[in-house]
Amino acid sequence: MTEAAKPPRRSRAQAREEAIDAILDVATDEFVEKGLAGARIDEIAGKATKRKIYYYFGSKDELYRAVLERAYRRVRSSESEVDIESGSAADALRRLIEHDVHYHSQHPELVRLVMNENIHRAEHLKQIKGLPDWNRGVIDLLARIVARGRADGTFPRDIDPIDLHLNMTALAFYFVSNQFTFSHNFDIDMASEAAVERRAAQVGDILIAWVCRPE
Numbered sequence: 001m002t003e004a005a006k007p008p009r010r011s012r013a014q015a016r017e018e019a020i021d022a023i024l025d026v027a028t029d030e031f032v033e034k035g036l037a038g039a040r041i042d043e044i045a046g047k048a049t050k051r052k053i054y055y056y057f058g059s060k061d062e063l064y065r066a067v068l069e070r071a072y073r074r075v076r077s078s079e080s081e082v083d084i085e086s087g088s089a090a091d092a093l094r095r096l097i098e099h100d101v102h103y104h105s106q107h108p109e110l111v112r113l114v115m116n117e118n119i120h121r122a123e124h125l126k127q128i129k130g131l132p133d134w135n136r137g138v139i140d141l142l143a144r145i146v147a148r149g150r151a152d153g154t155f156p157r158d159i160d161p162i163d164l165h166l167n168m169t170a171l172a173f174y175f176v177s178n179q180f181t182f183s184h185n186f187d188i189d190m191a192s193e194a195a196v197e198r199r200a201a202q203v204g205d206i207l208i209a210w211v212c213r214p215e
Helices: 012-038 050-057 060-080 089-106 108-119 131-152 161-177 179-186 193-211
Strands: none
Touching: 012 050, 012 060, 012 108, 050 060, 060 089, 060 108, 060 131, 089 108, 089 131, 089 161, 089 193, 108 161, 131 161, 161 179, 161 193
16 A cells, blocks of 8 residues: 555544444443443443443443433434524424434434433433533524524414423434334334334424414
């Protein structure tokens, strides 16, 4: 390989980031399957040495918090990329709603991590500095959409963006959290792309009808 054809060398910071991401990928699978209590560092260390795990994270609890933080930051980052400027306020809201339904369906690990953390009464979430401010990002997006809808008369009532986010999340979350039991009980496919598309449209219809309902 010629000098010009050689791939650029990774910086120390890039190598560190890649190593941390690799550990978090394995740890996410372990925590999703077994929860915090059942997860074992020895299992996670199958692909990442214990030395590296303890060097970067210090303890299993710190590793778990890092997994949680990354999961939340990723969903919030994905929402910030949704176009909420073009079209009407209702169009913008529908795009964000349908994005959240698709995101939860594509990232069931987020749903399971959140379910597990609720068992712990958000004990570990409370120890992640700055995460509440980061999570406010989606509330700010919704507040901007609601303000537009109020200004142009699309949304007749003053909708609390936190209530709106709660309803969005609940309808997206249940579709994943209860997927296996609901599918079994009613003999339906909830995992197919067509099923997710249909659910995203339904949730959009439900919430748009709610925010557009006359006062």
